[in-house]
Amino acid sequence: MSDLIERALRSADDTDVVVMGDGVLGETGRVFTRLFDGARGIVVADGNTWAVAGEQVTASLRDAGVELAEPYVFPASPSVYAEYENVELLRELLGGQDVRAVVIGSGTLNDLVKKASDELGRRYMVVCTAASMDGYAAFGASVSVDGFKTTLTCRAPQGLIVDLPTLAEAPRRCTATGVGDLIEKIPAGADWILADELGIEPVDQGSWDLAQGRLRAAISDPQGLVDRNPGSFTALAEGLVLSGLSMQKYRISSRPASGAGHLFSHVWEMEHLGMEQDPPLTHGFKVGLGTLATLSLWQNVVDMDVEAIDTEAAVAAWRSREDTEAYVRSWFTGNMVEPAVKQTLDKYLTADQLRERIELIKAKWPAITARARAQLIPPEQAESILKGVGAFYHPQQVGLDRRRFKDTYLRCRMIRSRYTLPDTLFELGVLTEQVDRLFAPDGFWGRRPWTE
Incomplete structure (x- = not known):
């Protein structure tokens, strides 16, 4: 484990x-007793994660x-x-028992247990089963409330077990x-730079x-990840854990790890894109496409001549609050309407205010x-990385036609008050x-093939 995580x-x-390393699933009990000495435990998993580490x-x-209550295992399918x-x-379930939860795997399971435990005023721990997202160590949980995807305030897990061979053997x-x-942290960083320079955040x-x-x-090292190289997985796992810890440290929001690329994903998630698939289309696959969307936009505008923009014409065309x-x-x-408004x-x-802005x-x-x-990479480089690990790199791979994908550029800024490049x-x-x-x-996107 890196010194940066220790710090x-x-x-x-x-x-x-x-606890990150090889063969550390057996450390779960020791960590539980250290954190929750004398408490009863309950394991929460789904059919897939139970099969891996239950x-x-x-x-x-x-x-x-540790005295254990009966485990709660969601079905493997549907997810x-x-x-x-x-x-x-x-x-x-947890409130009816005096227990501390140990959740095995997946970002969704972790977020659900994270929020449920927090509402009960209890702490919990997580056993990570895949290097699939950065939310394990994050403050807050990404949950749909009445159909609108939002980040709910709740404390991060008190302990993490990250078994590297388990991560490497995941699908x-x-x-x-x-x-x-x-990878979306790259354009997300540029979005934060933008908000920083404008005094917004x-x-x-x-x-x-x-x-x-x-x-x-x-x-x-995308090929190293495909080949299940231990060093490559160590680097990926550390990057994901550190990203979660960055949100835990910042606490105000998920800003350190989430920019406009995540907003693309949130729009599609609220519209249930790919949820009928088995397994469902994952958050990270959609975020990867959002990363290409925002990197390509940044690539265009870093050379833009903003001095040529007519300020008064932009102000004259600005909508009133009512028209907005x-x-x-x-x-x-x-259910997306009122929260977006x-x-x-x-x-x-x-x-x-617009004139001043x-x-x-x-x-x-x-x-x-x-x-x-200095922060960004070319979208072609990100595309190559996504291709290399087997992620999606074209909207039609996830069922998005050209019009719907293009419209997401215009819609994504409306679902969060967070300031990003589309706002500028x-x-x-x-x-x-x-x-x-x-x-x-x-x-x-014009240079990439589209099947109409």
Whole structure:
């Protein structure tokens, strides 16, 4: 385990122990007794994660003298969904017993147990079974509430067991989705730089260092991950754990690890894209596509001449608050409408505020683009990494046609008040124009084949 993780734990508010290495499933009982001395335990899993580690984890807990309640195992299929109804189910189950949960695997299971335990005022621990996402150590849980995907406040696990051989033996698609989730930290960092330069959300250097410190190493060897090389999995696992710890440290939101690329994924998740598949389309696969979407947009605009933008024309074309609400409503249906309206209006600017913002963007653009260039990688490089690990790299691979994918560029900024590159381009009045460039014959998406 890296020194960076050890240092991060010394300042972490929630997580006290991370045990990462070979053959560490047997450490579960020791860690449980250290954290929850004298408490009863309950193992929560699904059919898949139980098959991977259920017997070993249970044996380790019993060997350590932990009294165990009957385990709760969700079915292997259909996959459990990260919706609040399942939080309530687990809260009722755990609340009826004086137990501390040990959840085995998956980001969804971890988020559900994380939120249910927090609502009961209890701590829990997690046994990671795949390098599939960065939420294991994260503060907050990504859960759908009344159909709208949101990050709910809750404490991170008090302990993590990260058995590297278990991660390496997970299905290849699990590793690919972890790379998809992690690689988005690159454009997410550029989005944070943008918000920092405009005085909207300053970069927290400690959180930044955790999210970005091992990022390039973690995604640098896609073939090694395919070949299940131990060193490659160590780097990926450390990158994912550190990303989670960065959110735990920042606490305000998932900003250190989530930018516009994640917003693409959240739109599609709220529309249940790929949920009918078996297994369902994963979060990381969608985030990987969101990463390509935002990297290609950044690639276009770092050379944009913002001084040529007519400020007064942009202000004259700006919608009123009432018209903005109507505009948002025209883009969404069902349970997505009201939350999208609220998130959009939370960052609404008056005409006078917009004028000031545009002038600030113009003044700060040289600094923004200089820092962004140092942070970003070409979308073609990200595409190659995603291809290399078996992740998706074209919208039609996940059932998105050109129109729906293109529209997501315009819609994603409306589902979160978080400020990202699409917000800047929208304020400048050039978002649609810049997106059109991507789909022109010589644009990033225009150069890729589409089956109509």
